Amino acid sequence: MSTRRDVLKTLALTSSAAAIPALWSGAAFAQAPGALQIFVPAAPGGGWDSTARTIEMAMKTDNLAKDFKFEHAPGAGGAVGLPKFLSTKKGAADALMVGGMVMVGSLIANKSPVSMKDLTPIARLTGEANVLVVPAASPIKNIKEWVEAFKKEPGKMSVAGGSAGGTDHILMGMIGRAVGVEPKAVSYVAFAGGGPATAAILGSQVACGTSGVGEFVEHVKSGKMRALAVSGGARVAGVDAPTLKEAGIDVELVNWRGVFGAPGVTPEQQAALVGLVEKMAKGPTWQAELKKKDWTDVYLGGPAFGKYLDAEITRITGILKDLGLAT
Amino acid sequence: MIDTLTQLAQGFAIALTPVNLMWCFIGVFVGTAIGVLPGIGPALAIALLLPLTYKVDATAAFILFAGIYYGAMYGGSTTSILLNTPGESATIVTAMEGNKMAKKGRAGAALATAAIGSFVAGTIGTLGITFIAEPVVNLALKFGPADYFSLMILSFVTVSAVLGSSAVRGLTSLALGIFLGLIGIDLQTGQPRFWFGVTELSDGINVIVVAVGLFAIGETLYLAAQKKSDTPPEVIEIKDSIFMSREDWARSWKPWLRGSALGFPIGAMPAGGAEIPTFLSYFIEKKLSTKPEEFGHGAIEGVAGPEAANNASAAGVLVPMLALGLPTSATAAIMLSAFQSYGITPGPLLFTQQPQLVWGLIASLYIGNVMLLILNLPLIALWVKMLKIPEPLLYGGILMFATIGTYGISQSVVDLILLYIIGGLGFLMRRFDFPTAPVIIGMILGPLAEQNFRQAMTISQGDISVLVTRPLSLSLLLLSALALLGPQIWRLMRGRRVA
Structure with missing residues (x-):
């Protein structure tokens, strides 16, 4: 019960702090403990949708918000949904959009006129590191041998991963740049999703591959793939491989997901949403779900997340240029 | 073998509990319904039901999902046959002969x-999952991009079965299909192609939109343009019995078996899919039929074979999913994400770590198949009555049905505009006697062939000889040559003997 009262207090404080409470606040706050509309710029069933559903579940269980309205606008890695969110939800302080790193690249590939900078940053929630693997039968035993072979003949080191310009491709470009191989020279083979890429690696059709740890971890555990390195800031439990930085390659990349508010909300309304999401992210239900789904907690809230987002946009645009995918 | 049978028996014990039987029934029922609706496929239906995973236990949820999956494969053929409106991309071929x-x-x-x-193929496919999942998966993994490219070449041969009277017109349709397939962001470079700045087009055009546009809308417009208002509306007469005659049985059973034999292994391939085996099955049945002249005018083999192929491939898709945790279709990918909500990591260890779940699921596939047959056979009498609706009303209904279904795919107005543009195109094609089926074949195969070719070339660093140095690829190319040139050579030789 106390949690509910706390939230009410926070919400009441923030809404009264706003000089003239906007129209929505009366309606939304009346339905205590609160209502949210969640916008998913992807089809039901994918990663962003599952993040959204988990937010709903955690907030309901922990009594942070009761009513949820979902809206899906799938297509083009979020490039269809984002303009729709920006135009239809302007000023709506109860609106949250799920998104992530993938969207940064999609917007560039789609030459989108809108930017994620137009959003109100709320929080970065989860992150997943990539893992670089070779088929079990590969003569390459560790990251050092891989780097040597890669530098010697980048053309021969075919890498399986997801669509061009996505996280996997961006990571390979960064690794190339860090070890002195022209990013464009990376022999990158794009597959339509983790399934076909996994199959190509298991069948030794390619020399190596990279994808989110979750995609490959079971195959690494069963001995059908060998993990060489992970791309995050720390090692991953169950994967016997160093981080890229430990291996002397100055690259760190996690495929992060987070939530954003609508454009045109006041700083107070932003703070209220950040507070709400932070409560959820630190709450028991969300933490339990993270463990169950093997998501890494990379919570970063409010303006700090905004700064991070700006840096990511700059960094990813740069690497996509190096890969020859952006101008 | 004995071990498998014991585990299967335990699976049946789980699947036959009243609660799980209920989930299985709900699944096949919902699946049939969404299969009938164009647009909403099993992937979307399961995705919408994902929140259920917070409420029911894992085995029950997967029995439900598998029921939806199998049910959709049954239901998809109904509208293809009755209304020329395919509900799923794998039943597009069924519409060709079925609607005739x-x-x-x-x-x-x-x-x-x-x-x-579907029942025969579903059962054969489920037997395949039970007993030969592992060898099939190991074989499927041997297929690399070069081999897939050659498989696509073999599939392109099937176009010759649907070319119609003029090869030039048929190939024009094929080229149009390949062009439509190229629209959108290129997988290998991340660059949009032929998208005219429309963001909605950057994921490509959904093949269902094109199929429904060409078949259902185009056909309806054509009929509307032809009918004079003073002719009384015509009602399709139902001839003979509503069920299958002795001749129908005799002409169906071999295509069922051949379709199953094609569908299961291709479905199990990571880039195989459900459409390719239906094309191949149609081609083979036309070649083997004693009455090839009936093809294009309603040959029962052309329904029996592709339908079996499509259901067997649905079972095949579950093989890499259960044996390796590999999602090779949209539906499998969403089912895998459901595993995650239970904290179960699908992978090569699933069979050993979750035997209850896996074997309960497999047993429920057998049960679901029987339920689907029992559910669907009596419905036939009901469905057939739908054709007694006078044509103007029926075709008006088809237009509405196709429009709603298409909107259901992604709630996108762009899709609706496309549907009617393509419908208008379908009308013109029909009017000037261009076959429409090659458009669909080109649209599905073109991009697959292109992507696999480019993947193969990246891996081989541009060395085109991989297509003939890899044994699998070479065999497939030889098969294509045989299928394409064999009949001509045979005819030439026979002609010479007569002369």
Whole structure:
């Protein structure tokens, strides 16, 4: 019960702090403990949708918000949904959009006129590191041998991963740049999703591959793939491989997901949403779900997340240029 | 073997509990319904039901999902046959002969051979999952991009079965299909192609939109343009019995078996899919039929074979999913994400770590197949009555049905505009006697062939000889040559003997 009262207090404080409470606040706050509309710029069933559903579940269980309205606008890695969110939800302080790193690249590939900078940053929630693997039968035993072979003949080191310009491709470009191989020279083979890429690696059709740890971890555990390195800031439990930085390659990349508010909300309304999401992210239900789904907690809230987002946009645009995918 | 049977028996013990039987029934029922609706496929239906995973236990949820998946494969053929409106991309081929049969008053036989063929193929496929999942997966993993490219070449041969009277017109349609398939962001470079700045087009055009546009909308417009208002509306007469005759059975059982044999292994391949085996099955049945002249006018083999192929491939898709945790279709990918909500990591260890779940699921596939047959056969009499609706009303209904279904795919207005542009195109094609089926074949195969070719070339660093140095690829190319040139050579030789 106390949690509910706390939230009410926070919400009441923030809404009264706003000089003239906007129209929505009366309606939304009346339905205590609160209502949210969640916008998913992807089809039901994918990663962003599952993040959204988990937010709903955690907030309901922990009594942070009761009513949820979902809206899906799938297509083009979020490039269809984002303009729709920006135009239809302007000023709506109860609106949250799920998104992530993938969207940064999609917007560039789609030459989108809108930017994620137009959003109100709320929080970065989860992150997943990539893992670089070779088929079990590969003569390459560790990251050092891989780097040597890669530098010697980048053309021969075919890498399986997801669509061009996505996280996997961006990571390979960064690794190339860090070890002195022209990013464009990376022999990158794009597959339509983790399934076909996994199959190509298991069948030794390619020399190596990279994808989110979750995609490959079971195959690494069963001995059908060998993990060489992970791309995050720390090692991953169950994967016997160093981080890229430990291996002397100055690259760190996690495929992060987070939530954003609508454009045109006041700083107070932003703070209220950040507070709400932070409560959820630190709450028991969300933490339990993270463990169950093997998501890494990379919570970063409010303006700090905004700064991070700006840096990511700059960094990813740069690497996509190096890969020859952006101008 | 004995071990497998014991585990399967335990699976049946789980699947046959009243609660799980109920989930299985709900699944096949919902699946049939969404299969009938164009647009909403099993992937979307399961995705919308994902929140259920917070409420029911894992085994029950997967029994439900598998029921939806199998059910959709059954239901998809119904609208293809009756209304020429394919509900799923894998039933596009079924519409070609099935709808012609319905127009000849033989809808009952077409629906029956589709339902029984689906049952036969579904059961054979499930037997395959039970006993030969591992060897099939190991074989499927041997297929690399070069081999897939050659498989696509073999599939392109199937176009010759649907070219119609003029090869030039047929190939024009094929080229149009390949062009439509190229629209959108290129997988290998991340660059949009032929998208005209429309963001909605950057994921490509959904093949269902094109199929429904060409088949259902185009056909309806064509009929509307032809009918004079003073002719009384015509009602399709239902000839003979509504069920299958002795001849129908005799002409159906071999296509069922051949379709299953094609569908299961190709479905199990990571880039195989459900459409390619239906094309191949159609081609083979036309070549093997004693009455090839009936093809294009309602040949029952052309329904029996592809329908079986499509259901067997649905079972095949579950093989890499259960054996390796590999999602090779949209539906499998969403089912895998459901595993995650239970904290179960699908992978090569699933069979050993979650035997209850896996074997309960497999047992429920057998049960679901029987339920689907029992559910679908009596429905045939009901479905067939739909054709008694006077044509103007029926076709008006088809337009509405196709429009709603298409909107259901992604709630996108762009899709609706496309549907009617393509419908107008379908009308013109029909008017000037261009076949429409090659458009669909080109649209599905073109991009697959292109992507696999480019993947193969990246891996081989541009060395095109991989296509003939890899044994699998070479065999497939030789098969294509044989299928394409064999009949001509045979005819030449025979002609010479007569002379």
